[in-house]
Amino acid sequence: MKLYYSPGACSLSPHIVLRELGHDFELEKVDIRAKVTESGGDFRAITPKGYVPALQLANGEVLTEGVAIVQHLADAAGARHLAPEPGTLARTRLVEHLNFLSAEVHKSFGPLFHASSEEAKEAARTKVASRLDLLEQVFADGRDFLMGEGFSVADAYLFTIVSWAQPTGIDLAKWPRVAAFAERVAQRPAVQAAMAAEGLGKAA
The missing domain is CATH 1.20.1050.10 (Glutathione S-transferase Yfyf (Class Pi); Chain A, domain 2)
Structure with a gap:
């Protein structure tokens, strides 16, 4: 997985969750104003929304919106201490x-x-x-x-x-x-x- 982030922005939330879960993941900083990743890529090619967070999954799919990302991470890990069972x-x-x-x-x-x-x-x-x-x-x-x-x-x-x-x-x-x-x-x-x-x- 790779988390696209901007220091101190709302992407810090899924970053914390990734570490709470003990995941191995990559980080790539994004210049939000320029829409350029630290490696020089066009961030809009990752997500046309142009803002963080964006989480690229192992299968290549990209998730956006922090509240969706953190719930996905907790559910995928079965981490009910971080997110209770859906439907409850x-x-x-x-x-x-x-x-x-x-x-x-x-x-x-x-x-x-x-x-x-x-x-x-x-x-x-x-x-x-x-x-x-x-x-x-x-x-x-x-x-x-x-x-x-x-x-x-x-x-x-x-x-x-x-x-x-x-x-x-x-x-x-x-x-x-x-x-x-x-x-x-x-x-x-x-x-x-x-x-x-x-x-x-x-x-x-």
């Missing part, structure tokens, strides 16, 4: 978390990286804050991870998104439970290895 209520809860993270939290951060006006960025900060408020409530019952006591693919995604707080000027001190979650996940060996491989240094 627990799996539906996992999908619920993944969809919220993708549609609401991830997308809310976008303008903080790309908006041209301070007004647009301030509006984005307000929206991000409201989404972090909801996540703070999820952890209010004392759970360590989104699904309860066990780490899942949704936690890899949430950790990735939360890692964008510092570079976008969002102080997680306002959300102590979310901050504590990030600190817990940062200590996982797979997370440390993924961060190091992407040249991101030691996880916070």
Whole structure:
């Protein structure tokens, strides 16, 4: 398998999952703006979407969209600790978390990286804050991870998104439970290895 990634981008989520599962895989960095891979290839020939993550399977097929990739990886490995059995209520809860993270939290951060006006960025900060408020409530019952006591693919995604707080000027001190979650996940060996491989240094 080969994971096409951009350092610190949402591709960090499947990267963490690959390492949690102990897979052998290749990494290839992508210049998202230029749409060129580290080896000089046209990334749009890998996926016309032109953004990461993209996972090339052993049979040559390419999967895109992080929430699809991480579920495929967990299911293919039979890793029910990372993704519950399809068709169960627990799996539906996992999908619920993944969809919220993708549609609401991830997308809310976008303008903080790309908006041209301070007004647009301030509006984005307000929206991000409201989404972090909801996540703070999820952890209010004392759970360590989104699904309860066990780490899942949704936690890899949430950790990735939360890692964008510092570079976008969002102080997680306002959300102590979310901050504590990030600190817990940062200590996982797979997370440390993924961060190091992407040249991101030691996880916070």
